[in-house]
Amino acid sequence: MKKIFILGASGSIGENALSVIDSNKEKFELIGISVNSNVEKANQIIKKYSPKYIYIFDKLAKDNLLKTENAVIFEDEKELSDVFNSTDVDIIISAISGFAGIKSTFHAAKSGKKILLANKESIVAGGSLLMKMVRENNTELVPIDSEHNAIFQCLPESKSTEDVKQIIITASGGPFHGKNIDELNDIGVQDALKHPNWKMGAKISIDSATLVNKCLELIEACYLFNMDENFFELIIHPESIIHSIVTFKDGSSICQMSNPDMRVPIANALSHEKRLSIPFQPINFNNLKLNFESFPNDRAEIVNLAREVVREDSSKGIYFNAANEVAVENFLKDRIKFREIYEVILRTFDTKEMSKFNSIEDIFEIDQEARNISNMVIKSLI
Numbered sequence: 001m002k003k004i005f006i007l008g009a010s011g012s013i014g015e016n017a018l019s020v021i022d023s024n025k026e027k028f029e030l031i032g033i034s035v036n037s038n039v040e041k042a043n044q045i046i047k048k049y050s051p052k053y054i055y056i057f058d059k060l061a062k063d064n065l066l067k068t069e070n071a072v073i074f075e076d077e078k079e080l081s082d083v084f085n086s087t088d089v090d091i092i093i094s095a096i097s098g099f100a101g102i103k104s105t106f107h108a109a110k111s112g113k114k115i116l117l118a119n120k121e122s123i124v125a126g127g128s129l130l131m132k133m134v135r136e137n138n139t140e141l142v143p144i145d146s147e148h149n150a151i152f153q154c155l156p157e158s159k160s161t162e163d164v165k166q167i168i169i170t171a172s173g174g175p176f177h178g179k180n181i182d183e184l185n186d187i188g189v190q191d192a193l194k195h196p197n198w199k200m201g202a203k204i205s206i207d208s209a210t211l212v213n214k215c216l217e218l219i220e221a222c223y224l225f226n227m228d229e230n231f232f233e234l235i236i237h238p239e240s241i242i243h244s245i246v247t248f249k250d251g252s253s254i255c256q257m258s259n260p261d262m263r264v265p266i267a268n269a270l271s272h273e274k275r276l277s278i279p280f281q282p283i284n285f286n287n288l289k290l291n292f293e294s295f296p297n298d299r300a301e302i303v304n305l306a307r308e309v310v311r312e313d314s315s316k317g318i319y320f321n322a323a324n325e326v327a328v329e330n331f332l333k334d335r336i337k338f339r340e341i342y343e344v345i346l347r348t349f350d351t352k353e354m355s356k357f358n359s360i361e362d363i364f365e366i367d368q369e370a371r372n373i374s375n376m377v378i379k380s381l382i
């Protein structure tokens, strides 16, 4: 029986992970959860699974959590790290959304356990440091972002990339697929939240609508697989059936396919050595038509920024992530226009020489600096 701790259990990835556990009750036990403030969802999970550990970020919400026998409710980060390091935890699923997940992901990286990584913002902001911690502590890191899990599945068992010629990361194109950037002036929040293929949290839904999600994923892929950005190409594939394609030096291309369902990459990451059984909708190959298009040229400037982040491996990732998060938060609150998300990222980038960072404290300092600049850019827009 493997004991799983889910960070961000009340979210969309959390829900999919719980569903995979439900289908494999004899193999996995939910030992711990974290939520921010969603007490209602937390209490449903507590009632059903009786996890031993409950980590809640919002101190005020803590009092309303259901108290069960032997459950430990805590809000102290040091305790979280102790729990991760204890024999009570085998697998940690990192599925908090945004930069808010970075500290707990770093604690998971130091634990020497197995981590399933969904929280892409922590690798975009702290990629080199995070991967260093993973290596130094013999932590096993398996991606559950569908494109990265696809690459993980296409690579040989050793995960060696020496025979790889190119990797194509697919993108659905989001709710505004086919529209050029000039047609995105008057996009409302509700329209941007409506993803055609995936049901996800608000932040990543907006990232998918702007296509900035693919920029984050490009950076994520470079760090995860320790490869240069020029190995990666982005391609629009509206059906979201092929999740990525790896082409090897000998001319073979291998892809991973499934209907869009996050339980598939989660199940693979939980047990890639021995496949789990989950209920899924099989692909109907009869008359299946798959389409591919070039990634829109009018987003080249932002993609090039992402490529620059990886090439320079400096604080630029922290800037990229912070500027995007601040812009998305402000768009969701109707303070800036959809198109201005790009402007906030580009103008935040323009402002400063980037530096190296060596610690999580450095990352927090630079993140705050970037957020201040992004907020100033936003003030100038409204």
Ligand code: NDP
Residues within 6 Å of the ligand: 007, 008, 009, 010, 011, 012, 013, 014, 034, 035, 036, 037, 038, 039, 041, 057, 095, 096, 097, 098, 100, 101, 118, 119, 120, 121, 144, 145, 146, 198, 199, 200, 201, 202, 203, 204, 262
């Ligand atoms: P959701 O918004 O659905 O869930 C976010 C989770 O994080 C919730 O449990 C939430 O708690 C918690 N959380 C939010 N803010 C904080 C905070 N400040 N402190 C602590 N916890 C917080 O997000 P998703 O599940 O969609 O996404 C999670 C991560 O996975 C993101 O990084 C996303 O990019 C990545 N991902 C998601 C995919 C998907 O299909 N959803 C696909 C690939 C990657 P509460 O409910 O209490 O607010």
Ligand code: MG
Residues within 6 Å of the ligand: 145, 146, 147, 217
């Ligand atoms: Mg993805």
